Amino acid sequence: MNLHEFQGKEILASFGVGIQRGKVASTADEAVSLAKVLTEETGTGWHVIKAQVHAGGRGKGGGVKLAKSLDEVKSIADQIIGMNLVTPQTSAEGKMVHQVLVAEDVYYPGESETSEFYMSVLLNRSTGRNMIMYSTEGGMDIEEVAEKTPHLIFTEEVDPSTGLTGFQARNIAFNLGLSGKAFKEMVGFVTKLYKAYVESDSSLFEINPVLKTSDDKILAVDAKVTLDDNALFRRKAYAEMRDEREENPIEVEAKALGLNYVDLDGNVGCMVNGAGLAMATMDLIKMAGGDPANFLDVGGTANAKRVEEAFRIILKDPNVKAILVNIFGGIVRCDRVANGIVEAYKNMADQINVPIIVRLQGTNSELAKQIIEESGLEVHAAVEFQEAADKVKALLR
Numbered sequence: 098m099n100l101h102e103f104q105g106k107e108i109l110a111s112f113g114v115g116i117q118r119g120k121v122a123s124t125a126d127e128a129v130s131l132a133k134v135l136t137e138e139t140g141t142g143w144h145v146i147k148a149q150v151h152a153g154g155r156g157k158g159g160g161v162k163l164a165k166s167l168d169e170v171k172s173i174a175d176q177i178i179g180m181n182l183v184t185p186q187t188s189a190e191g192k193m194v195h196q197v198l199v200a201e202d203v204y205y206p207g208e209s210e211t212s213e214f215y216m217s218v219l220l221n222r223s224t225g226r227n228m229i230m231y232s233t234e235g236g237m238d239i240e241e242v243a244e245k246t247p248h249l250i251f252t253e254e255v256d257p258s259t260g261l262t263g264f265q266a267r268n269i270a271f272n273l274g275l276s277g278k279a280f281k282e283m284v285g286f287v288t289k290l291y292k293a294y295v296e297s298d299s300s301l302f303e304i305n306p307v308l309k310t311s312d313d314k315i316l317a318v319d320a321k322v323t324l325d326d327n328a329l330f331r332r333k334a335y336a337e338m339r340d341e342r343e344e345n346p347i348e349v350e351a352k353a354l355g356l357n358y359v360d361l362d363g364n365v366g367c368m369v370n371g372a373g374l375a376m377a378t379m380d381l382i383k384m385a386g387g388d389p390a391n392f393l394d395v396g397g398t399a400n401a402k403r404v405e406e407a408f409r410i411i412l413k414d415p416n417v418k419a420i421l422v423n424i425f426g427g428i429v430r431c432d433r434v435a436n437g438i439v440e441a442y443k444n445m446a447d448q449i450n451v452p453i454i455v456r457l458q459g460t461n462s463e464l465a466k467q468i469i470e471e472s473g474l475e476v477h478a479a480v481e482f483q484e485a486a487d488k489v490k491a492l493l494r
């Protein structure tokens with residue numbers, strides 16, 4: 098689950114990680130009153146107004162702006178709230194901005210120059226260990242840094258039995274070219290950041306930029322935080338941070354129905370019971386020359402109601418050209434599932450405008466095939482995996 102920048106920063110701050118302080122507003126007037134409060138709390142005269150959407154590159158799209166007065170806070174917030182923000186990470190239609198973060202300006206002049214760094218914490222899947230990835234080239238597109246100047250990206254892998262060691266934290270501060278107070282601040286920053294990553298059950302932290310201020314403080318100016326969905330049951334307060342407006346509407350609806358649905362780009366809708374079988378089915382579709390339009394695990398109870406709900410969800414995707422139902426009847430008998438499919442089909446025949454291929458394997462599969470074939474509906478029955486693939490192929494042509 099992805100979070101907004103202000104939510105990610107809230108989590109970081111609760112672990113003592115230094116952040117650019119701010120508050121979230123959903124109207125321009127609210128932004129102005131929050132700016133006044135921030136000035137009292139932090140002494141800042143200038144504020145940055147930052148669009149809160151689940152996408153990076155907001156600065157480039159005009160979603161991050163500096164306000165040098167309360168009048169500017171008002172006019173900028175007014176302009177950003179309600180805008181359709183298009184960034185290199187959104188679709189061409191962009192994302193509607195519902196809220197802005199009103200934050201203290203932390204790029205103030207002082208004793209030394211400010212510097213921007215890049216830092217992320219994530220799991221290295223090939224070694225099975227968490228790692229901290231960091232670079233002196235902050236504030237920029239990290240993919241570009243990786244391509245053009247890969248020697249400027251460093252990594253520190255963490256041994257789970259020791260956690261991030263003091264030596265590693267100092268090594269990071271050293272590689273970032275810091276000394277004196279900034280060095281010590283950075284050691285504290287990464288130590289707390291790593292602890293926050295582990296204890297919040299996150300799967301990604303990306304802080305770009307981490308800022309060294311002109312008075313040598315180290316602050317997270319941006320925060321991309323992804324929480325591990327499988328740990329949300331024990332992080333109730335974080336689970337409440339979900340903003341469904343930022344998520345795929347079909348996925349949100351499927352979730353409410355208890356269906357395990359992930360939207361994909363292809364043209365063949367899949368309805369499957371069991372995650373493993375769903376993966377195998379997606380491979381099968383690929384090999385038949387199609388492209389899966391979704392991952393969908395209907396779970397254990399493939400009755401008529403459930404099948405109908407699943408059909409409705411799949412058909413919301415306009416790219417779907419065919420639907421492959423691949424269900425293994427173990428405890429639930431295939432003939433029952435077949436009857437469920439026929440019933441669901443009859444209930445919504447006027448809405449189904451694509452061919453349906455049904456493969457039912459397991460208990461009473463032959464009987465199920467017969468039920469489908471004798472129903473007289475536009476449903477193609479298959480028993481073998483390959484048979485189903487061939488039918489998908491033929492129908493896609």
Ligand code: GDP
Nearest residue numbers: 145153154155156201202203204236305306319
């Ligand atoms: P992103 O574009 O979505 O990655 O959003 P960021 O939070 O990284 O902000 C984009 C850029 O805005 C940063 O790289 C900074 O250069 C700039 N910025 C952020 N906060 C401040 C601030 O307090 N003062 C000034 N002057 N610039 C800021």
Ligand code: MN
Nearest residue numbers: 154305306319
């Ligand atoms: Mn950023």
